[in-house]
Amino acid sequence: PFLRGRKLDGAVVRQSRLRWPVPADLDSLVCGRRVRAVGRRGKYLLIELAEGSLILHLGMSGSLRVLPSATPPGRHDHLDLLLAGGRCLRLHDPRRFGSVLWQAGPAAAHPLLAALGPEPLEPGFDGGHLHDLAHGRRVAVKPFLMDAKIVVGVGNIYANEALHRAGIHPGRAAGRISAARYALLAAAVRKVLAEAIATGGTTLRDYTGSDGEPGWFRLQLQVYGREGAACRTCATPLRAARLGQRATVWCPRCQR
DNA sequence: CAACGGACCTGCCTGC
């Protein structure tokens, strides 16, 4: 809401080597243009200007803050979008897995957004969708669920949690799960995400919301980060392994 | 086509 309707006076790029190079002419691209709308698609943030769009991704470690433009930049403060009136939107990203891209015209035309699956909290995502796309797939269901072409927004933590709630083993082949169980999984994904959003997200170390407050969903995690501990449902020790290079935790009794 | 590993980075923790 802070950005909508505001005019940009330009951009200051201090580090252009993010996941992809920040456009060299970003300053002139945004200068003098007004923010028409701010949106989101998957984990991409969309700042729609007249005649073009900024597409931002925070990666694993990125954050945005509104500050007076005169605030001295700290380490890893890679970029400022200058707002008319003396403030700026500052991107901080220690790991530099984030990105800042420009798309002429509407953001939806960008190739990175074109092939994304449905939003998990909107119509178009349900058990039937998952069951259809899983047909014939031998990939494990957890990486399948984390594939943005299948559904966006399900990262490692929430994939682990949703599979536990749905009683599905994370290593089960995606194509060997019934439509009924996919209906349970889709419902679990929606529920986990809705609850996490309601509690401000999952703070592991330093994540905070835009209000500076941590999120409290960590207190409700059933499996993520609990390997070896007792399943909160059946007390069986939780097991862990790496699946698709990601930490995976499950209950060998509750999840089949 | 599907599946997999590698790549992009820094910071923090553990264990030697």
Place this chain on the structure above:
DNA sequence: TGCAGGCAGGTCCGTT
């Protein structure tokens, strides 16, 4: 105390 190694919230891309 220092240092190497492994791991972390993401996700694209090239190679099999």
